[in-house]
Amino acid sequence: MLLFTLAAWKKVATIYFPEAIAALVVLLTFFPSRALEALWPWYGQLLGRFVHRLARVFVPELAYLADANPTLSGPDLDVTIIPECSGINGLELFDYLFGIVMFLDWNRLRRRRALFAYGAGLFAMLLGNAIRNTSFVVLGNHGFAESVARFHISAGWIFFSAVFLVYLSMTYSWMLVKRDSTAQNQ
Numbered sequence: 001m002l003l004f005t006l007a008a009w010k011k012v013a014t015i016y017f018p019e020a021i022a023a024l025v026v027l028l029t030f031f032p033s034r035a036l037e038a039l040w041p042w043y044g045q046l047l048g049r050f051v052h053r054l055a056r057v058f059v060p061e062l063a064y065l066a067d068a069n070p071t072l073s074g075p076d077l078d079v080t081i082i083p084e085c086s087g088i089n090g091l092e093l094f095d096y097l098f099g100i101v102m103f104l105d106w107n108r109l110r111r112r113r114a115l116f117a118y119g120a121g122l123f124a125m126l127l128g129n130a131i132r133n134t135s136f137v138v139l140g141n142h143g144f145a146e147s148v149a150r151f152h153i154s155a156g157w158i159f160f161s162a163v164f165l166v167y168l169s170m171t172y173s174w175m176l177v178k179r180d181s182t183a184q185n186q
Contacts, residue, residue, distance in 0.1 A: 001173065014056060014106065016106075018106075019102075019103060019106035019107070020103070022102060023099050023100070023102055023103035023106075024122075026154075028152070033092070034093075035094065036083070036086050036087075036088050036091075037083070040083050040086065041068065043086065044069060044070060044081060044083070044086070045066065045070060047070075047081055047086065047129075047133070048064065048066075048070030048071075048072065048081045049064065049070070049083075050130050051072060051081065051130055051133045051134050051137060052070075052072055053063040053157065054130070054131070054134040055074075055134045055137040055138050055141075057070065058112070058138045058141075058142070059074050059075075059137065059138055059141045059142075061074065061075055062074045062137065062141070069081060069082045069083075072137050074137065074140065074141035075141055076078070076140060076141045076142075076145050077137070077140030077141050077145040077148065077149075079136060079137050079140060081133060083086050084135055085129075086122075086129070087125060087128075087129025087130075087132075089156055089157065089160060090125040090126075090128060090129050090156070090160035091122060091125050091126070091158075091162065093124045093125075093160050093161065093164065094121055094122060094160070094164055096119060097164050097168075098121060098168075099114070100133070101172075102114060105175075108176050108177055109175055109176060109177065110175055110176070110177055112131075113174060113175045114175045115121050115176070117171045117175050120165055121164075121171070124167050125160065125163060125164075125167075128159065128163035129160075132155075132156065132159050134159075136148050136152055
């Protein structure tokens with residue numbers, strides 16, 4: 001692409017202008033971070049209570065301490081859920097990766113399905129974040145407190161990337177336009 005002439009670039013820009021705009025909307029959206037910052041007092045409590053309920057299955061003596069940043073207090077590890085634990089990194093990563101997929105496959109997509117998949121994907125990332133936080137609480141209170149404290153930040157990107165790949169593998173073919181079998185054979 002770097003070797004294209006100026007005329008070729010103009011032609012590509014003209015043909016793919018709507019696709020580029022759609023990709024930029026997804027790639028450059030700042031809505032998730034601003035929304036989560038504004039909603040943190042409520043979302044933090046919701047996330048904390050949800051993680052508490054999930055983790056209590058494995059750590060029955062877990063206590064919930066309501067605060068601006070809720071704390072889950074266990075026998076071996078206390079976990080405070082701060083805004084950085086909100087899953088915003090996962091939402092941003094999803095935006096970037098989903099935007100790249102949309103840009104690359106724009107002409108092959110069913111756009112309404114892609115829009116629905118985008119919204120459902122944001123929800124999947126938030127659910128994945130709750131499961132990630134739950135795993136930290138459970139593992140930290142079953143002898144892995146030092147490992148959780150050491151790796152919880154870097155584990156987020158790995159975990160969110162895995163969630164995205166699983167989600168994309170489940171929805172990708174559903175978002176694509178089905179090709180006629182006779183057209184494929186030709």
